[in-house]
Amino acid sequence: MISIEEAQQIILSHTGLLGTEEVPLLHALHRVIAEDVHAPWDIPAADHSAMDGYTFAYDDVQGGSLEVCGFLPAGMAPTEPVSPGCAMKIMTGAPIPPGCDTVVPVEDVLEEGTTIRLRGMVKRGDHIRCRGEEVNAGDLVVVSGSLLRPPEIGILSSLGKTTATVFRKARVAVLSTGDELLQPGSIPEPGKIINSNSTSIAAQLLEAGAEPLMLGIARDDLETTRRKISDGLQADLLVTTGGVSVGDRDFVREALLDLGGEIKFWKVAMKPGKPVAFAMVRGKPVFALPGNPVAAMVAFEQFVRPALLTMMGHARILRPVVRGTLEEAIRNRGGRPHFVRVSVRLEEGRYRLASTGDQGSARLSSLTSGNGLVKLPPDAAIVAGSEVEVQLLDRHFEMGHP
Ligand SMILES: Nc1nc2c(c(=O)[nH]1)N[C@H]1C(S)=C(S)[C@@H](COP(=O)(O)OP(=O)(O)OC[C@H]3O[C@@H](n4cnc5c(N)ncnc54)[C@H](O)[C@@H]3O)O[C@H]1N2
Numbered sequence: 001m002i003s004i005e006e007a008q009q010i011i012l013s014h015t016g017l018l019g020t021e022e023v024p025l026l027h028a029l030h031r032v033i034a035e036d037v038h039a040p041w042d043i044p045a046a047d048h049s050a051m052d053g054y055t056f057a058y059d060d061v062q063g064g065s066l067e068v069c070g071f072l073p074a075g076m077a078p079t080e081p082v083s084p085g086c087a088m089k090i091m092t093g094a095p096i097p098p099g100c101d102t103v104v105p106v107e108d109v110l111e112e113g114t115t116i117r118l119r120g121m122v123k124r125g126d127h128i129r130c131r132g133e134e135v136n137a138g139d140l141v142v143v144s145g146s147l148l149r150p151p152e153i154g155i156l157s158s159l160g161k162t163t164a165t166v167f168r169k170a171r172v173a174v175l176s177t178g179d180e181l182l183q184p185g186s187i188p189e190p191g192k193i194i195n196s197n198s199t200s201i202a203a204q205l206l207e208a209g210a211e212p213l214m215l216g217i218a219r220d221d222l223e224t225t226r227r228k229i230s231d232g233l234q235a236d237l238l239v240t241t242g243g244v245s246v247g248d249r250d251f252v253r254e255a256l257l258d259l260g261g262e263i264k265f266w267k268v269a270m271k272p273g274k275p276v277a278f279a280m281v282r283g284k285p286v287f288a289l290p291g292n293p294v295a296a297m298v299a300f301e302q303f304v305r306p307a308l309l310t311m312m313g314h315a316r317i318l319r320p321v322v323r324g325t326l327e328e329a330i331r332n333r334g335g336r337p338h339f340v341r342v343s344v345r346l347e348e349g350r351y352r353l354a355s356t357g358d359q360g361s362a363r364l365s366s367l368t369s370g371n372g373l374v375k376l377p378p379d380a381a382i383v384a385g386s387e388v389e390v391q392l393l394d395r396h397f398e399m400g401h402p
Pocket residue numbers: 176177178180181193194195196197198241242243244245246247250272273274275289290291292293295361362
């Protein structure tokens with residue numbers, strides 16, 4: 001049995017970047033850009049007013065009064081110089097006319113008919129956003145490999161871009177195995193359960209920015225399992241759940257080998273998720289996750305998600321780890337690291353952690369009532385009040401459960 005870290009290394013050594021595609025700018029949100037973007041022009045393109053107020057030549061201010069000679073709303077492009085001794089009323093964002101070099105906000109003047117009187121001190125160049133202050137033509141503005149968040153989308157738009165070249169979304173085939181499984185939406189019958197794993201894995205894929213392709217259920221026989229897995233190899237990556245332990249009807253590993261696959265590892269020292277397998281089959285990575293619903297989701301977090309993010313160009317592929325105070329004692333009596341599901345609350349700037357209760361590998365509510373995983377070493381007993389590291393699976397829950 002290998003460690004979690006060894007398993008992650010093996011996976012990443014078989015994980016390469018996907019290709020790229022050009023998409024409309026808004027479709028590039030939360031994806032990784034695969035091109036360097038240089039500015040085709042200065043931003044701002046000219047000196048602009050940063051305030052609604054008056055603009056004038058600083059040297060013309062004699063005794064603090066100026067004659068108002070005109071009005072410059074945003075959108076105008078004045079070319080005529082302003083006459084000596086004159087001020088122009090100017091709106092935020094309007095270009096500074098030739099001859100002017102200073103702006104005073106409207107609330108800092110006394111308006112007396114067609115003249116204005118400055119109420120206080122003014123400095124040359126006040127309240128002017130200079131040409132190229134943010135970006136100069138030719139500057140590298142967005143670097144290839146950057147994650148595109150709303151601000152990056154905005155700056156790309158300001159550079160005239162309407163599309164972006166980004167790494168492709170991974171297309172991931174999802175297959176569940178088991179004779180006991182019913183399609184989602186069914187009414188349970190004796191001996192049967194609903195295939196919830198396909199849905200939870202698909203949700204994890206969507207959250208990671210990938211595209212799930214639902215292959216449905218493979219019955220517990222070698223031929224069906226092999227055929228369904230073969231179908232899944234059309235995708236960039238395949239995730240299966242169930243049928244990977246040592247049961248008489250666990251056919252996933254045999255099917256992978258029959259298809260010419262190489263099993264890079266099987267069984268990782270962790271709980272839940274031990275009987276996870278990783279294989280390369282016809283050049284495609286295949287993750288065979290355990291059937292127990294929590295084991296499948298926790299193994300997805302540790303192994304599938306980092307691989308997907310790497311393929312889609314992300315530099316940050318692991319969940320953030322923070323330190324928090326345990327509100328209760330937790331212990332691991334087993335010989336494998338145990339991912340204890342906890343709820344993480346942010347209280348007065350400190351993280352506080354509480355166990356989500358019964359930690360059974362089949363009990364999905366141990367995940368729904370929490371948002372973090374504490375990796376507890378084998379045979380560890382941690383007392384209440386101790387500080388431990390926790391992987392944050394979901395930042396929304398920190399402010400309290402809805
Ligand atoms: N003799 C041993 N038995 C088991 C071992 C072991 O080491 N020796 N490991 C246990 C561990 S740990 C896990 S985890 C499970 C994993 O087994 P499989 O991956 O073969 O999964 P299945 O046996 O097919 O199913 C396990 C469990 O999960 C339920 N399940 C399966 N698929 C789904 C689905 N799509 N949606 C919802 N629930 C699903 C299934 O009904 C079983 O209850 O093996 C232990 N056994």
